[in-house]
Amino acid sequence: MLDKNMTVTDAKKRYSAGVMKYAQMGYWEPDYQPKDTDVIALFRITPQDGVDEVEAAAAVAGESSTATWTVVWTDRLTACDKYRAKAYRVDPVPNAPGEFFAYIAYDLDLFEPGSIANLTASIIGNVFGFKPLKALRLEDMRLPVAYVKTFQGPATGIVVERERLNCYGRPLLGATVKPKLGLSGRNYGRVVYEALKGGLDFTKDDENINSQPFMHWRDRFLYCMEAVSRASAATGEVKGTYLNITAGTMEEMYARAEFAKSLGSVVVMIDLVIGYTAIQSMAKWARDNDMILHLHRAGHSTYTRQRSHGVSFRVIAKWMRLAGVDHLHAGTVVGKLEGDPATTKGYYDIFREEYNPMALENGIFFDQDWASLNKMMPVASGGIHAGQMHQLLTYLGEDVVLQFGGGTIGHPQGIEAGATANRVALEAMVFARNAGRDIWNEGEDILRAAARTCTPLKQALDTWKDVTFDYASTDTPDYAPTPEVSF
Amino acid sequence: MRLRQGQYSFLPDLSDDDIRVQAQYAIDKGWAVSVEYTDDPHPRNSFWEMWGHPMFDTPDAAALVYEVNECRKAHGAKYIRVLAFDASAGWESIRMSFIVNRPAEEPGFRLVRQEGEGRMIRYTIESYATREPEGARYA
Numbered sequence: 192m193l194d195k196n197m198t199v200t201d202a203k204k205r206y207s208a209g210v211m212k213y214a215q216m217g218y219w220e221p222d223y224q225p226k227d228t229d230v231i232a233l234f235r236i237t238p239q240d241g242v243d244e245v246e247a248a249a250a251v252a253g254e255s256s257t258a259t260w261t262v263v264w265t266d267r268l269t270a271c272d273k274y275r276a277k278a279y280r281v282d283p284v285p286n287a288p289g290e291f292f293a294y295i296a297y298d299l300d301l302f303e304p305g306s307i308a309n310l311t312a313s314i315i316g317n318v319f320g321f322k323p324l325k326a327l328r329l330e331d332m333r334l335p336v337a338y339v340k341t342f343q344g345p346a347t348g349i350v351v352e353r354e355r356l357n358c359y360g361r362p363l364l365g366a367t368v369k370p371k372l373g374l375s376g377r378n379y380g381r382v383v384y385e386a387l388k389g390g391l392d393f394t395k396d397d398e399n400i401n402s403q404p405f406m407h408w409r410d411r412f413l414y415c416m417e418a419v420s421r422a423s424a425a426t427g428e429v430k431g432t433y434l435n436i437t438a439g440t441m442e443e444m445y446a447r448a449e450f451a452k453s454l455g456s457v458v459v460m461i462d463l464v465i466g467y468t469a470i471q472s473m474a475k476w477a478r479d480n481d482m483i484l485h486l487h488r489a490g491h492s493t494y495t496r497q498r499s500h501g502v503s504f505r506v507i508a509k510w511m512r513l514a515g516v517d518h519l520h521a522g523t524v525v526g527k528l529e530g531d532p533a534t535t536k537g538y539y540d541i542f543r544e545e546y547n548p549m550a551l552e553n554g555i556f557f558d559q560d561w562a563s564l565n566k567m568m569p570v571a572s573g574g575i576h577a578g579q580m581h582q583l584l585t586y587l588g589e590d591v592v593l594q595f596g597g598g599t600i601g602h603p604q605g606i607e608a609g610a611t612a613n614r615v616a617l618e619a620m621v622f623a624r625n626a627g628r629d630i631w632n633e634g635e636d637i638l639r640a641a642a643r644t645c646t647p648l649k650q651a652l653d654t655w656k657d658v659t660f661d662y663a664s665t666d667t668p669d670y671a672p673t674p675e676v677s678f
Numbered sequence: 679m680r681l682r683q684g685q686y687s688f689l690p691d692l693s694d695d696d697i698r699v700q701a702q703y704a705i706d707k708g709w710a711v712s713v714e715y716t717d718d719p720h721p722r723n724s725f726w727e728m729w730g731h732p733m734f735d736t737p738d739a740a741a742l743v744y745e746v747n748e749c750r751k752a753h754g755a756k757y758i759r760v761l762a763f764d765a766s767a768g769w770e771s772i773r774m775s776f777i778v779n780r781p782a783e784e785p786g787f788r789l790v791r792q793e794g795e796g797r798m799i800r801y802t803i804e805s806y807a808t809r810e811p812e813g814a815r816y817a
Contacts, residue, residue, distance in 0.1 A: 350769055357721055357724070357775075359685065359761075359775040360685040360762075360776070390682065421801075424786070424788065424789040424803045425679065426682040427681040427682055427683055427721050427786065455801060545767070563768070566768075611688065618687075618688050618689050621686075622700070626696075627703075
């Protein structure tokens with residue numbers, strides 16, 4: 192009788208026709224020491240009742256690398272030991288009966304250099320529909336330096352973006368034009384002009400503004416760039432508006448990108464739903480054309496939000512840093528959309544750091560060296576307002592775009608006043624932080640003091656003073672801040 | 679108009695003590711502070727004139743405030759800003775920038791439109807002050 196969790200080493204037995212446990216086929220190697228050049232994936236697996244977790248982990252390794260459901264003799268024509276992914280560790284998830292963390296190592300040669308599409312076709316390919324699992328979630332990945340170096344990385348990066356915008360030492364400010372659908376080009380440009388003149392650095396198209404009957408894309412681009420230019424002249428600052436170039440084909444996206452460039456835009460925008468290859472193509476275009484590339488993560492919550500199944504946003508963030516976008520939405524902590532402080536910190540670190548040490552309390556399972564790839568600017572958007580400025584600066588730091596859509600356009604005295612309120616609140620808070628004030632505890636006093644010389648800020652604070660979004664998060668770290676877990 | 683460049687251009691003008699406190703924050707972070715001035719405030723004018731080198735080895739921000747005031751004596755009718763440079767790997771650029779002196783009158787910028795074919799318009803921003811030669815701008 193063969194041990195169900197032992198690799199069968201006798202070649203005649205191993206390759207005799209028929210079905211065999213994945214663990215027996217060589218996809219479970221508890222003694223395996225991952226190489227520095229291995230890609231490592233951490234999956235949360237929920238086996239079907241009666242399915243052993245080790246066999247489930249081996250099956251994930253198998254189905255995401257070389258295996259099929261039955262033994263094939265053609266394995267023996269290859270260096271199949273090398274190409275088999277190896278599940279090497281399975282841990283129960285704390286406080287989650289029936290769920291396990293499975294660590295799986297993949298040899299670097301399994302992946303085409305510089306292709307997110309190829310990476311994901313393996314790692315989140317067929318395996319996610321595999322019947323012996325109730326659910327499967329890709330929690331984190333360790334990307335070896337040798338692999339990271341095959342990607343361009345962010346087209347511009349935080350440092351060069353700041354140099355181009357001539358903006359240092361404070362978060363950038365933005366707003367999404369609202370209503371997101373229905374405005375004509377001319378009316379839309381009005382919102383852009385008022386917001387930028389009032390003190391924002393950026394305005395933004397929403398994810399689903401492309402080219403619709405009420406406003407075709409060229410109209411939007413022309414009016415928006417008139418607004419950007421006029422606001423720049425009115426303030427003496429570099430301004431931008433994320434022109435969404437998302438379209439049905441690459442050819443059309445390139446045409447829109449070129450038009451944005453010809454009008455002098457500093458930034459273009461794409462949606463996550465265009466797909467990984469399209470994102471990489473636009474990142475290359477952006478690098479070649481001195482353009483900041485903003486990515487709106489439209490659609491991500493369909494697979495990132497539930498803890499049991501899908502792909503964690505931290506993994507999407509890693510892929511996007513490889514793929515080469517400059518801006519990516521990453522949560523606000525305090526706003527209307529999903530994200531607890533600890534998990535969000537993990538995302539921000541992935542965006543902005545040269546090196547991420549393992550931090551289980553933030554959901555980061557591996558040390559990750561970014562090999563000098565540019566940094567991504569996180570974008571905080573959704574249900575935030577000037578009265579939260581001390582919280583936003585404390586949680587998110589200063590290399591971030593704070594986007595106040597409703598919090599700008601919904602101001603009782605109009606869009607320009609809304610923008611000014613946000614800018615004054617921001618500058619006052621950064622000033623106070625640098626001056627050594629305890630902004631977390633004194634934030635409201637600091638804002639009230641700044642409002643004494645800024646009526647729009649006073650009005651904003653009065654309008655939104657009680658607005659909070661205090662709901663439990665669905666996606667929180669599995670480990671407590673000081674984990675007793677050895678690695 | 680009021681030139682809105684820099685970290686604090688939407689706040690009231692900074693006092694010398696405000697400047698000292700902000701510069702000390704930078705120095706305590708290990709950044710080198712420096713003073714620059716210009717009579718060409720175009721938003722894409724990267725290179726203002728340097729008032730000496732960045733102060734790499736000065737532990738006390740009072741020295742920066744002294745240099746700001748020396749610069750004001752020579753260039754008080756122009757824009758003066760304070761910068762902080764971070765030389766650490768992965769940044770190697772500016773960390774802070776704020777205006778500490780302005781001309782009495784800020785005439786602002788003219789938006790020049792060059793009509794092209796179709797509805798294409800090329801926009802250029804031109805500082806009213808730079809119509810005059812260097813040294814003859816702002817009084």
